[in-house]
Amino acid sequence: MEALRRGELARAAGVNVETIRYYERRGLIPEPERSRSGYRQYTPDTLARMRFIGQAKQMGFTLEEIRELLDLCVNRGSSCLVVKEKAERKITEIDGKIAYLKDMKQSLETIASQCSGKTAIADCSIVRALEG
Numbered sequence: 351m352e353a354l355r356r357g358e359l360a361r362a363a364g365v366n367v368e369t370i371r372y373y374e375r376r377g378l379i380p381e382p383e384r385s386r387s388g389y390r391q392y393t394p395d396t397l398a399r400m401r402f403i404g405q406a407k408q409m410g411f412t413l414e415e416i417r418e419l420l421d422l423c424v425n426r427g428s429s430c431l432v433v434k435e436k437a438e439r440k441i442t443e444i445d446g447k448i449a450y451l452k453d454m455k456q457s458l459e460t461i462a463s464q465c466s467g468k469t470a471i472a473d474c475s476i477v478r479a480l481e482g
Contacts, residue, residue, distance in 0.1 A: 353391035363400035370400070378403060378417060410444055 360367045373379045379399050382390040399420065406416045419436065422428040461479040471477060 353385075353393060354397065356390050356392065359392040359397060359400065362397050363404065365400065365404070373400070373403065376413060376417070378413065378420065410440055415440070 354362065356367055356370055360370055363370075370379070374381060379392075379396050382392045382396065385391050402420070402423075403413075403416055406419060407413075411419065415436065419433065422432055461476050464475045464479075469475075
């Protein structure tokens with residue numbers, strides 16, 4: 351694969367051009383070299399990195415955590431155990447969020463079940479519960 355321009359990289363990675371600019375500013379992807387005519391030329395490695403970032407984001411990793419993972423990938427002497435521990439911490443964090451969302455859902459179901467939907471808004475049990 352030959353070098354990609356920013357728009358081509360964006361399409362191939364499934365992001366918009368501003369995302370690429372943002373990742374460059376944050377240091378998640380390297381500044382590309384430029385062609386003689388001044389166009390940025392992104393390498394296939396940058397596309398692979400963009401896909402890595404996208405997958406990691408879908409799994410709930412923050413951009414800072416992704417930077418740490420990318421740094422580990424560059425340092426081939428790193429142990430896979432470090433990555434596993436990061437993944438396990440993320441799983442624990444996600445479990446906490448799921449529990450929080452379940453509690454939130456239960457609370458909302460409780461106040462919604464107490465509302466007949468037939469009263470004036472001033473007498474709505476949901477509104478009263480939200481007002482504290």
